Amino acid sequence: MRAEHINPFLRSIANTFETMLGCDLQRGEIVLKKQKNLQFPISGVIGLTGKAVGTVVINLSEAVALNAASTMLMMECGEVDEDVIDAVGEIANMVAGAAKAELEEFDLSVSLPNVVTGEKHDIKFPSNATPICVPFQCKWGPLQLEVGLETVGASVAHA
Template sequence: MSYQPIKVEFVNPFLDATSAVFRTMLNTELKRGALYLRQGMTLSHEISGIIGLSGKAKGTVLIGMNSDFAIAVTDKLLGEKPDGLTPEVIDAVGELANMVAGGAKTRLEELNMSISLPSVIAGKNHTVSFPSGAVPIGIPFESELGAFSVEVSLVEVA
């Protein structure tokens, strides 16, 4: 299978949207790490919030984190610390993915994209395949709540 490189103009809106969501919704500033290309399908995170994108470009955005980070985010969003991976934590991870994808979508208006409902996968060493034919670009972030990553696989539709 041939892979298309992801255009930088497709990645930057996800960087901007992620920072904006954390700043406005969680009152948290992010520090971005070095971008990476994801190899293989097995993820190192315990929880992934996943959203599909379609339109003049198609792909997937994934927000991956450990359970401590997901709990801290939920605590910030709801003002109440959950006791473990509760349904509220899973919902918060899905909503976080939705907000980031929605924010990036508005920055990519020319692609006329639709976003799917979020899916959340929890469990160590889970796998996610990116069906768009592109190697996902990973963007690691650190914050006062902990570390997480956003992985973007988005290619233009012929």
């Protein structure tokens, strides 16, 4: 993944949280994803296809997931139920959708979002992919964004 391709995702997650959820994100240091467990128990995951293929993961602490869902749905969400799952999937969808509009050279489409739950889950990428991981803090707690995006075909990869 080329480092500059993370920028549309950084803008889209910040815009999604600010405009949809009224929540400012403070960004931490951008790192390559290491092969260790994710830190948080709820992940919105969405696949990307086109002239590049990849995955966007929005990994949320439970507090961020519940507060974000409560804000989106305008109702109190006290546990990770179907409504919260749908809200997290929709946030992943919005982040991926806004970023793909900026990455028009790849003509990207997004898959159905899935939401992975489980205290110790980890979402691993193929070893030849180099996903980028970006931690954030917000008023509800911590979250992180992970993006792996690999161009299809060498002429695009090294253009």
